[in-house]
Amino acid sequence: MSEDSQRSVVVERTSTGHFVATNTRGGTLHFGTASDGGGNTEFTPVELLLAAIGGCTAADVDVATSRHAEPTEFSISVTGDKISDDQGNRMTNLNVTFTVTFPDGEGADRARAILPRAVRTSHDRLCTVSRTVEIGTPVTTTIKDRGRDTDTP
Template sequence: MSDQKLRSVTLRRTEEGRFVATNPHGAAVELGTGDDVFSPVELLLAGIAGCTGMDVAAITARRAEPESFEVSITARKERDDAGNHLADLEVVFRVSFPAGEAGDAAREVLPEAVTRSHTRLCTVSQTVERATPITVRIE
């Protein structure tokens, strides 16, 4: 795989129930158990919301800067014979644009931008929707 296509994160345990994920650029995020950190499931949801939100913002902001821009995502954690998984994922956009011609143009393209992100552009949601296999190994 070429370096331009490769994406990676390294996870390091810092203490019981706490981990730090670091990307190749040095950005880090703490995760684990407890009320003061994101859980891995919440990070997955944030990845979906962040990916699609960034797509939609890039498309609509070419027409007008939003007055407000919020993306929320919910899911229900299920446990069944197939194991733990999320069900009923729902992404909701709450976006407003200023009055006027530019805001009208942004409002007009918003539904198409959301659809394009969901069906093609957002790598994270496309990966989840396709149920991409994961290879696990021990070194």
């Protein structure tokens, strides 16, 4: 892979159950495990996955439709069921629902007409996050302990 294709973040623990992810541009995102009895408002890793799916497809669809008309409403709801079975913890029944409204007018009519195709193209080809989830990509983990690297399955 080339340097242009690689993406990365660094996740660091800030306290028990709390973490900060930093991207290569210096942006940060705080998240946690929500194990404090409900007072924690930080996103959990699972919620970040749902947000990543929604955000990725939202960006694709927004680019395609907003060149024709500015929406008066544009929201994406992403839901799923967290289960634990013989395959371990995972999400099932992932569902992405678009709620998009355009004002009246010729440009808005074009935006409405291409909306289904834009959603389908994002799902089938463009959204890196949902494509990765649907196709499935192996995850390799490495433990660095005092200079010793260990690959784990």
